[in-house]
Amino acid sequence: MRDVAVVGFAQRQMKDFDGSPSMAELLVPILGECYEQTGWQKKDIGFWCSGSSDYLAGRSFSFVSAIDAIGVLPPVNESHVEMDAAWALYEAWLKIQTGEVDTALVFGFGKASAGVLRRTLALQLDPYTMTPLWPDTVCLAALQARLGLDAGLWDENALAEVVNRSLTDAEKNEYAVRAGGSSVEELLARPMFADPLRKHDCAPVTDGAAAIVLAAGDRAREANQRPAWISGIAHSSDGLHLGTRDLTTSGSAERAAAAVGGTDGVQIAELHAPFSHQELVLRSALGLGEDVRLNPSGGALAANPMFSAGAIRIGEAAKKIWDGTADKVLGHATSGPALQQNLVCVMEGR
Amino acid sequence: MSRTLQAPVTVAFDYTRSTGPVIGRFLTGLKQATIVGGRLSDGRVAVPPPEYDPVSHQAVTEFVELPDTGTVTSWTWVSEPVAGQPSESAFAYALITIDGADTPWLHAVDVASPDDISTGMRVRARWAAERTGAVTDLVFVPDDGTTSADRPTEPDAEEVSRIITPVSLDYRYAASPEESSFFRGLAEGRILGQRCPKCRKVYVPPRGACPTDGVPTSEEVELSDVGTVTTFCVVNVPFMGQKIKPPYVSAYVLLDGADIALQHLILEIPAEEVRMGMRVKAVWKPREEWGTSIENISHFAPTGEPDADFDTYKHHL
Amino acid sequence: MSKTPAAVIGIGQTHHRAKREDVSMAGLCREAMDRALEDAGLTLDEVDAIVIGKAPDLFEGVMMPELYLAEALGAAGKPLMRVHTAGSVGGSTAIVASSLVQAGVHKRVLTVAFEKQSESNAMWALSVPVPFVMPVHAGAGGYFAPHVRSYIRRSEAPSHIGAIVAAKDRNNALKNPYAHLHSEGTTVESVLASQMLWDPIHYDETCPSSDGACAMVIAAEDVAKTYEAPAWIHGTVMRSEPTSAAERDQVNPQAGREAAAALWKATGITDPAREIDCAEIYVPFAWFEPMWIENLGFAPEGAGWKLTEAGETALDGSLPINMSGGVLSSNPIGASGMLRFAEAALQVRGRAGEHQVDGARRALGHAYGGGSQFFSMWVVGAEPPSN
Known part of the structure; x- marks a missing residue:
């Protein structure tokens, strides 16, 4: 395998983006920041890959005008996944591994506020036996949360502690759309939204976009003084149907962690947990001990832009390598209802 | 004036779904007011039956008619329902394990408050009088012991092989700031293009990103009609x-x-x-x-x- | 760094029809997948990862349908990816699956692409109204017809070239049991006599709307070598350009030209018309055959139609094109690109049945999408790649 590193990362997150659903105008400054960080220009990028969703935008081919933000004449080597940009990053990593290119820029974007997000996401379910009932994502997560509560795997306090830590950390994140810690008692005094979950247990609806630059070997060292070398990246999927998997754990997260050779030595992990209890599920499935610092960015409970939030976890983790805070970090992304798909990216400073 | 022009748009279509044999059997059962499970290769019974066995990957072909009663294994309270859900006022979704089945089924339970539902609670189906062969043909209610006394039967209901699923989503569309200036110009009878600062080409409508250079078009150019x-x-x-x-x-x-x-x-x-x-x-x-x-x-x-x-x-x- | 050589060891497709009312979406995919797995002599459990592709989710009204399909497709427990690059997606999906093997990550990857267009209406799904913007007032072919007119003007091609292509492809489809259209007796005259829908495009010069799926198993060198006739992947390429840009060439798009040039270079091909034995290219409207012949570098600009007119692109010509009957005979949009890639692989494996080109050793698979701005292509060969 070639040595490939994360060498650039830029993001924007907000409650309510007032521009177009293709978000080209939001991507322009994000790509600009990536060029500035790496000292590169468009022509230095060997491969481009993005992640987004037509249903989030409310129209077919919503991604085609997003690539205008790159400036695509002359044409570029480019692909797109209908997934979080973390999987676009995976496709780009593959492309670099084939030896065809040495550098790649991946991006994700989504304007969740254009529709009613939790209702739109009901279209991700089985179209014959589930979607006609329009179960929303929050309810599916709530069913998952209660299974763990009933089984004694976690309690209300544990959920509130996750929220309190996340929103406290979010105070230092300029892109957080929800921030401000209080106390477990105060959080538990708030009303239920989707019993047993309160609003603060659920990621806020967020618009946003993000981009990450990858590079191999010397190209990485040229762009970044301390690249975040990807020592392992893998993903896996579970079935969607709630009856066919144990919702209190995450088989796909466990398999992804095993595929990267485990998580020993990870000091900081950014987990894409859109619901508070899911952080507990992931922490255990990924084998992250109590000494691992979780989500210093505030995580998805502070901002969760669909189709870029997973990539943002990888970018936030990589920053901790760049600035020397840590030598080994983990970025995680999820997709689908109740943690159906999970991707793990372990990065190291050398 | 807001930075961008915005307008509502509805994306709606009534999708025609062919069900295939397994889902067709399940939905036919619902039309007959019967819950049908599928027997898996490991002996378990799943509701709804999966189209393909999760272990052997073969098509599921053995079906089991089950009672319309079961047990709540998890639940949540929908405090703010969204359009299309089984109730316009607050209600519960639950995972329900039908008696005789081994896997839970996601459905709605009609109870007045979250105090009226709990894990382990017994529920039974309340069937719609007119059934089309869809999961919306029933909701669950607390089982008061008079199980199935009022259960309708329609054993010779026509087989379901096709369902219509309406999907209607409301969005708020926004034009980019550059496009917005173009549309606002039109309201004054003017055609406003913009020039790309790099390639100097005049775009109409203007662009949030010049597709050649990746920068917004900027310098306004009023065009002839x-x-x-x-x-x-x-x-x-x-x-x-x-x-x-x-x-x-x-x-x-x-x-x-x-x-x-x-x-x-x-x-x-x-x-x-x-x-x-x-x-x-x-x-x-x-x-x-x-x-x-x-x-x-x-x-x-x-x-x-x-x-x-x-x-x-x-x-x- | 050299990549791991990879080859296609299994190919399957559905019988394509306007409406496959006998199957669900899962059933449609499994029909193609099970044929591909049987061809490769593998079970789903022996597959390392699954890459799925399809065009817009609005076609079926399911957001990211691979999520709910995961169990039925045997992807639960495995890595699962979903690619979407407009009409080129079937090709792009095969390329992503190839790169999983070429990168050395997996040994056996299953890739499947599908569209069940009968669940909705493609024209509706592609033209959801956008506020403030003028509806095009032209319908499906109305987008491409003006560019065909531009091609005819530029190349001074005679007006019956499209009809030659349509008659050829429809007759090729008669030899392909999976093709959607089996229109006996299609001739240049009958095509020209069909209704002029979007002048200059006749009804018989347009593709149908189909339900269908295509699947392939792609394996690493050590696995592929144990197979009798693998189709070795010699090169893959993807290129994108803007949907609309000032002075963008929409007849002979730069992205297509540069993709082809990069592909020929990567595969050591200097004279594609001579070195490629047959090509399966994405021709949803008949006139795109001569346009793509030029775009791909098989003929100089303005001369593509001469190959078509001379019969060189027929099954017995010097450069057979669209041996399967092409998109003009079957068009499940999300799968259409993969069907092109799969036909190229079938040809070099010598397994194309009645539409086999004698002695095909090296073939091109080609797909494009959107308004001719996304391209994906591969070259497959009977011999392992030398590069």
């Missing part, structure tokens, strides 16, 4: 949503001063007489009908000028 037909087609075919009677011409019109053509209609001339290179002028609707839309221009019509030379527009094809 006269231009040249670069290429076109004659539409002879009727189709869904069509507003004009065929035949008519849909053309690319390169406005004088612009570097990119707009697509619009050419009328006031027989379709067979439209030519590449023909000079045309915008025909505006009456001012009182104007909005922030390109539809303020009803169509383009010939100016009567001599046709443009091919060399003047061939690089726009």
Whole structure:
């Protein structure tokens, strides 16, 4: 395998983006920041890959005008996944591994506020036996949360502690759309939204976009003084149907962690947990001990832009390598209802 | 004035779904007021039956008729229902393990408050009087012990192989700031393009990102409403949503001063007489009908000028 | 760094029809997948990862349908990816699956692409109204017809070239049991006599709307070598350009030209018309055959139609094109690109049945999407790649 590193990362997150659903105008400054960080220009990028969703935008081919933000004449080597940009990053990593290119820029974007997000996401379910009932994502997560509560795997306090830590950390994140810690008692005094979950247990609806630059070997060292070398990246999927998997754990997260050779030595992990209890599920499935610092960015409970939030976890983790805070970090992304798909990216400073 | 123009848009279609044999069997069961499970290769019974066995990957072919009672294994309270859900007022979704099944089924439970539902609670189906063979043919209610006394039967209901699933989503669409200036200009009868600061090409409508350079177009350029037909087609075919009677011409019109053509209609001339290179002028609707839309221009019509030379527009094809 | 050589060891497709009312979406995919797995002599459990592709989710009204399909497709427990690059997606999906093997990550990857267009209406799904913007007033073919007119003007091609292509492809489809259209007796005259829908495009020069799926198993060198006739992947390429840009060439798009040039270079091909034995290219409207012949570099600009007119692109010509009957005979949009890639692989494996080109050793698979701005292509060969 070639040595490939994360060498650039830029993001924007907000409650309510007032521009177009293709978000080209939001991507322009994000790509600009990536060029500035790496000292590169468009022509230095060997491969481009993005992640987004037509249903989030409310129209077919919503991604085609997003690539205008790159400036695509002359044409570029480019692909797109209908997934979080973390999987676009995976496709780009593959492309670099084939030896065809040495550098790649991946991006994700989504304007969740254009529709009613939790209702739109009901279209991700089985179209014959589930979607006609329009179960929303929050309810599916709530069913998952209660299974763990009933089984004694976690309690209300544990959920509130996750929220309190996340929103406290979010105070230092300029892109957080929800921030401000209080106390477990105060959080538990708030009303239920989707019993047993309160609003603060659920990621806020967020618009946003993000981009990450990858590079191999010397190209990485040229762009970044301390690249975040990807020592392992893998993903896996579970079935969607709630009856066919144990919702209190995450088989796909466990398999992804095993595929990267485990998580020993990870000091900081950014987990894409859109619901508070899911952080507990992931922490255990990924084998992250109590000494691992979780989500210093505030995580998805502070901002969760669909189709870029997973990539943002990888970018936030990589920053901790760049600035020397840590030598080994983990970025995680999820997709689908109740943690159906999970991707793990372990990065190291050398 | 907000930075961008915004408007609601609804994306709606009634999807026709062919069910295949397994889902068809399950939905036929619902039409008959019967819950049908599928027997898996490991002996377990799953509701709804999966189309393919999770272990052997073979199509599920053994079906089991089950009672319409079961036990809640998890639940949540929907405090703010969204459109299309089983109830307009607050209700519960639950994972329900049907008696005789080994896997839970996601469905709704009709109870008045979250205090009326709990894990382990017994529930039974309340069937709709008119059933179509869909998961919406029933909801669950607390089992009061008089199980199935009022259960309808329709054993000879017609087999379900096709369902109609309406999907209607409401969005709020926004134009980019650059496009917004264009549409606002149209409301004043002006056609406002913008020049890319790098390649100097004039875009109409302007762009949030010049597709060549990846930077926003910026310098405003007011364009003429006269231009040249670069290429076109004659539409002879009727189709869904069509507003004009065929035949008519849909053309690319390169406005004088612009570097990119707009697509619009050419009328006031027989379709067979439209030519590449023909000079045309915008025909505006009456001012009182104007909005922030390109539809303020009803169509383009010939100016009567001599046709443009091919060399003047061939690089726009 | 050299990549791991990879080859296609299994190919499957559905019988394509306007409406496959006998199957669900899962059933449609499994029909193609099970044929591909049987061809490769593998079970789903022996597959390392699954890559799925399809065009817009609005076609079926399911957001990211691979999520709910995961169990039925045997992807639960495995890595699962979903690609979407407009009409080129079937090709792009095969390329992503190839790169999983070429990168050395997996040994056996299953890739599947599908569209069940009968669940909705493609024209509706592609033209959801956008506020403030003028509806095009032209319908499906109305987008491409003006560019065909531009091609005819530029190349001075005679007006019956499209009909030659349509008659050829429809007759090729008669030899392909999976094709959607089996129109006996299609001739140049009958095509020209069909209704002029979007002048200059006749009804018989347009593709149908189909339900269908295509699947392939792609394996690493050590696995592929144990197979009798693998189709070795010699090169893959993807290129994108803007949907609309000032002075963008929409007849002979730069992205297509540069993709082809890069592909020929990567595969050591200097004279594609001579070195490629047959090509399966994405021709949804008949006139795109001569346009793509030029775009791909098989003929100089303006001369593509001469190959078509001379019969060189027929099954017995010097450069057979669209041996399967092409998109003009079957068009499940999301799968259409993969069907092109799969036909190229079938040809070099010598397994194309009645539409086999004698002695095909090296073939091109080609797909494009959107308004001719996304391209994906591969070259497959009977011999392992030398590069």
